[in-house]
Amino acid sequence: MAIDRSKFIGRFVEEAREHLARLDRGLADLTQNPGRVSQTEIDALFRSAHTIKGSARMLRLTPICDTAHALEDLLGALRGRQLQLDEHLGALVQQGLDAIANAVEQLDRQPDPDALPPPDGELCAALSAAAKGADPGPPAGQPGSQSSEQARERATEQAMTPQPDPAPTATATATQAAATTTTEPSRPTGTEPSASGLSGSDSLRVRIDQLDGLLRLMGEIIAHHERLRQHPDEARRLARLAEPGITPACEAFARQLRDDVQTQDGLIRELHDRALALRMLPLSMLFEPAARNLRELARSLGKTVRCTIKGDSIALDRQLIDQLAEPLLHLLRNAVDHGLEPPDERLAAGKPANGWVRLEARRDGRWVDITISDDGRGIDLARVRDKAIRKGLLSAEQAATASDSEIVDLIFTPGFSTTALITDISGRGVGMDVVKSSVLDRLRGSIQVDNRPGQGTRFRLRLPLSLAMTRVLLIEAGGERLGFLAQHVAEILRVSRENLLEVAERRAVILRNEFVPVMSLAELLDPGFATTPAAAPAATPEVLLVILRVGQEKLALEVDALQDERDLVVKPVPEHLRHLHLISGFVSSGALAVVSLLQAPALLDLAARARGQSVRAGAKAAAEAGERASRLLVVDDSLNTREIEKDVLEAQGYRVTLAEDGIDGLHKAMRDPFDAVLTDVEMPRMDGFTLTERLRALDAYQATPIIIVTSREKEEDRQRGLRVGADAYIVKGDFDQSNLIATLRALLG
Amino acid sequence: MSGPSLDDILAERHARLGSGQAGEVVDVDEPSVKLVIFTLAEQRFALPGAQVREILAAPQVYRVPGAPATLEGVISVRGEIESVLCLRTLLQLPPTTAGNKAVLLTRGERLHTGLRIDEVIDLCDQPESALQPAPDTLPGNLRPYVRHLTELGGRGVSLLDLEALLAAYIGSVARDPA
Numbered sequence: 001m002a003i004d005r006s007k008f009i010g011r012f013v014e015e016a017r018e019h020l021a022r023l024d025r026g027l028a029d030l031t032q033n034p035g036r037v038s039q040t041e042i043d044a045l046f047r048s049a050h051t052i053k054g055s056a057r058m059l060r061l062t063p064i065c066d067t068a069h070a071l072e073d074l075l076g077a078l079r080g081r082q083l084q085l086d087e088h089l090g091a092l093v094q095q096g097l098d099a100i101a102n103a104v105e106q107l108d109r110q111p112d113p114d115a116l117p118p119p120d121g122e123l124c125a126a127l128s129a130a131a132k133g134a135d136p137g138p139p140a141g142q143p144g145s146q147s148s149e150q151a152r153e154r155a156t157e158q159a160m161t162p163q164p165d166p167a168p169t170a171t172a173t174a175t176q177a178a179a180t181t182t183t184e185p186s187r188p189t190g191t192e193p194s195a196s197g198l199s200g201s202d203s204l205r206v207r208i209d210q211l212d213g214l215l216r217l218m219g220e221i222i223a224h225h226e227r228l229r230q231h232p233d234e235a236r237r238l239a240r241l242a243e244p245g246i247t248p249a250c251e252a253f254a255r256q257l258r259d260d261v262q263t264q265d266g267l268i269r270e271l272h273d274r275a276l277a278l279r280m281l282p283l284s285m286l287f288e289p290a291a292r293n294l295r296e297l298a299r300s301l302g303k304t305v306r307c308t309i310k311g312d313s314i315a316l317d318r319q320l321i322d323q324l325a326e327p328l329l330h331l332l333r334n335a336v337d338h339g340l341e342p343p344d345e346r347l348a349a350g351k352p353a354n355g356w357v358r359l360e361a362r363r364d365g366r367w368v369d370i371t372i373s374d375d376g377r378g379i380d381l382a383r384v385r386d387k388a389i390r391k392g393l394l395s396a397e398q399a400a401t402a403s404d405s406e407i408v409d410l411i412f413t414p415g416f417s418t419t420a421l422i423t424d425i426s427g428r429g430v431g432m433d434v435v436k437s438s439v440l441d442r443l444r445g446s447i448q449v450d451n452r453p454g455q456g457t458r459f460r461l462r463l464p465l466s467l468a469m470t471r472v473l474l475i476e477a478g479g480e481r482l483g484f485l486a487q488h489v490a491e492i493l494r495v496s497r498e499n500l501l502e503v504a505e506r507r508a509v510i511l512r513n514e515f516v517p518v519m520s521l522a523e524l525l526d527p528g529f530a531t532t533p534a535a536a537p538a539a540t541p542e543v544l545l546v547i548l549r550v551g552q553e554k555l556a557l558e559v560d561a562l563q564d565e566r567d568l569v570v571k572p573v574p575e576h577l578r579h580l581h582l583i584s585g586f587v588s589s590g591a592l593a594v595v596s597l598l599q600a601p602a603l604l605d606l607a608a609r610a611r612g613q614s615v616r617a618g619a620k621a622a623a624e625a626g627e628r629a630s631r632l633l634v635v636d637d638s639l640n641t642r643e644i645e646k647d648v649l650e651a652q653g654y655r656v657t658l659a660e661d662g663i664d665g666l667h668k669a670m671r672d673p674f675d676a677v678l679t680d681v682e683m684p685r686m687d688g689f690t691l692t693e694r695l696r697a698l699d700a701y702q703a704t705p706i707i708i709v710t711s712r713e714k715e716e717d718r719q720r721g722l723r724v725g726a727d728a729y730i731v732k733g734d735f736d737q738s739n740l741i742a743t744l745r746a747l748l749g
Numbered sequence: 750m751s752g753p754s755l756d757d758i759l760a761e762r763h764a765r766l767g768s769g770q771a772g773e774v775v776d777v778d779e780p781s782v783k784l785v786i787f788t789l790a791e792q793r794f795a796l797p798g799a800q801v802r803e804i805l806a807a808p809q810v811y812r813v814p815g816a817p818a819t820l821e822g823v824i825s826v827r828g829e830i831e832s833v834l835c836l837r838t839l840l841q842l843p844p845t846t847a848g849n850k851a852v853l854l855t856r857g858e859r860l861h862t863g864l865r866i867d868e869v870i871d872l873c874d875q876p877e878s879a880l881q882p883a884p885d886t887l888p889g890n891l892r893p894y895v896r897h898l899t900e901l902g903g904r905g906v907s908l909l910d911l912e913a914l915l916a917a918y919i920g921s922v923a924r925d926p927a
Contacts, residue, residue: 038923220828480812525814571830576860577823579922582815586823586830594811594825 311361339376478522488600514638635665662686705747
């Protein structure tokens with residue numbers, strides 16, 4: 001057990017050093033000019049302390065964990081602006097950082113957690129006292145001066161944490177010492193430590209930076225090779241122009257060149273794959289300690305949990321393994337702390353007393369899907385909703401009209417947490433926002449939540465196996481070259497201009513059963529970004545659309561031309577350009593040309609803001625003109641369709657509530673009275689025909705106008721819709737907002 | 750690993766001269782600093798040579814969506830992405846019609862970045878005694894960034910404080926995007 005841990009100490013040391021450096025820098029900034037440090041930066045400091053604490057806990061480095069915990073309390077108070085940093089507090093924080101740094105360095109010299117000196121109780125107490133706003137005084141208080149609650153917490157934790165049995169450790173070390181003659185422990189680099197003797201060893205330690213240098217060079221070779229690939233065509237062209245006397249020789253040369261370039265192509269690809277494979281590590285590096293940590297955490301909370309692991313032999317690039325550690329830890333902590341109920345509550349709910357958490361990985365081509373699922377209570381939507389209103393993230397009206405999945409997505413907002421009581425484990429509102437931003441930005445993946453209230457939660461992460469080469473779509477818009485990461489591109493299509501709908505002051509396209517807003521990419525980006533004016537619509541009868549998809553949301557972007565789609569080396573955005581939130585990275589195309597890759601989630605936000613303004617303006621005008629606004633319920637399983645219908649209706653002054661399937665719609669209709677209901681037909685859990693039938697069976701909805709808006713064009717469907725009690729049946733294909741509004745006006749009288 | 754700033758160099762010199770300690774080699778010449786002299790909007794500026802990594806004569810700079818006016822774009826230097834700040838905008842100088850568009854790759858304390866300038870005209874050693882503190886009559890747009898003036902070939906040259914420029918850039922973009 002203890003010997004097992006040593007494998008991870010090296011990684012902890014590296015990670016802790018990085019976070020400590022960040023904290024040191026941030027503290028210096030804070031003390032020098034507190035007014036100029038943004039909330040985001042303070043958030044980042046708090047998270048760094050939180051991460052050190054979490055990782056230290058995972059490896060049972062109690063002294064580091066305790067100090068980091070106290071430090072995190074203090075930074076939390078600074079973050080919440082309950083405290084202002086003065087010189088004295090600054091010195092105290094620095095003292096805490098140094099204490100952690102000393103322990104980390106000691107670990108690096110001697111990777112034995114049990115050899116760490118105990119935490120400085122006085123320092124921890126002073127930090128905790130300062131966090132509570134007490135006058136910190138010189139850190140010379142009694143250890144008893146820390147809050148009794150915390151003291152109790154730590155005591156129980158220590159009681160709960162099984163102390164590693166020293167006997168096996170001793171014997172293991174002894175046998176190791178017998179087997180090798182190394183006295184100086186070197187840092188593990190993910191490979192199993194090899195014997196120090198040169199004989200019989202078939203593995204070799206390589207410095208990570210050497211490997212990274214090699215991969216960078218590989219990237220350059222590939223980029224340069226792209227240019228070389230143009231040469232054979234050029235040679236053939238020249239051969240055709242050559243004088244008759246030397247034509248055969250020229251043609252032979254051109255053929256030879258083509259063959260050589262093709263051979264080289266294959267070799268380079270293989271070389272690159274092999275270089276990448278050198279950096280691959282199995283997921284077990286992450287899963288094993290995480291599972292152990294999970295069980296201990298559960299014990300300390302008085303819960304029992306079975307943790308099953310599947311697919312942890314899948315290997316990912318080391319860079320991903322490193323970046324994934326933090327998000328994974330947060331998700332598992334959440335599953336145990338927020339998800340799983342205490343045994344008595346589980347029994348009362350008719351579940352077995354033991355909860356389970358599953359950690360599964362599945363490979364899918366160049367991707368890996370990781371799911372973290374639990375059978376706990378799920379995410380309590382009502383609580384999330386209330387909290388969002390309390391925190392001012394949503395107005396009461398927005399909260400009432402938002403759909404369930406939109407509510408679930410709120411857990412990813414920075415500073416959001418649903419635990420009423422601040423526990424030591426999670427619930428500080430740090431975590432889920434980090435999870436989302438790491439997965440989307442750093443890991444270039446996606447994250448989805450499936451929530452089944454009362455039955456559990458499942459988080460699904462989809463990640464590339466390596467960040468070195470990524471599938472990229474290159475396009476042209478407004479005379480500029482730009483790119484998208486392929487994982488955000490749902491499809492590409494060409495439609496004739498007439499087929500675009502004009503909806504709520506803007507365009508939309510119908511994709512199967514949903515409306516997707518259409519925007520010109522050049523206009524959406526800074527209007528000043530385009531170098532060539534957009535062509536007049538009349539000149540191009542067809543539009544080329546790139547459909548982006550992030551989570552459940554889609555956006556169709558009009559572009560001028562498609563350039564290419566291929567695997568490229570994506571270069572990260574330099575640290576000091578991270579404020580450019582529209583950019584997720586750069587690729588080189590050809591020699592020195594740099595193409596910006598657009599960050600799909602940021603584009604969707606930008607588009608939503610642009611749309612929101614025009615809709616709000618319309619709604620305001622309608623409200624000023626109007627009487628009591630009629631309340632409508634819109635039921636559709638496509639997020640985009642709901643949004644678009646909502647915009648159309650709100651622009652007319654109606655008040656709109658959204659539901660994402662028949663069941664959701666039925667519940668909302670039973671909770672509040674609506675003046676009219678608009679529903680799609682094909683939806684999960686309950687379709688629109690059934691919903692209409694069920695509504696008509698309720699007293700309150702016997703005479704309420706119900707309009708079916710669907711892509712099903714068959715006459716028999718229309719007949720069925722009218723038979724179950726719908727007042728009107730509108731086909732999305734000939735959707736025309738004036739027709740919808742006119743229908744509504746007629747029905748509402 | 751950033752180079753010493755001009756102030757560091759001067760301070761170190763003064764310390765050495767003050768304490769009567771000469772360097773290893775007896776310095777018969779007057780102590781001097783290396784400067785990169787360049788033009789921007791018809792004015793002459795200089796940066797300490799220690800803070801300039803490389804001079805690119807006329808690289809193609811690629812624009813980036815969503816960039817502030819102070820960020821001209823990015824370039825690829827031997828496979829590394831480097832940002833290029835628009836020095837003219839940072840110094841609030843009028844638009845320039847200069848045909849040349851060079852980039853200085855600088856190394857600052859906090860970040861390494863390229864600076865877009867018009868043209869490099871000289872690399873020279875300037876004796877320290879020829880550096881004058883900037884007067885109070887300096888135009889307001891230059892005052893935060895110019896600490897010393899000097900003369901070269903009968904024309905005034907303003908010495909720029911790279912750290913102050915970079916801090917201004919970081920400050921201008923540190924506000925969280927809405």
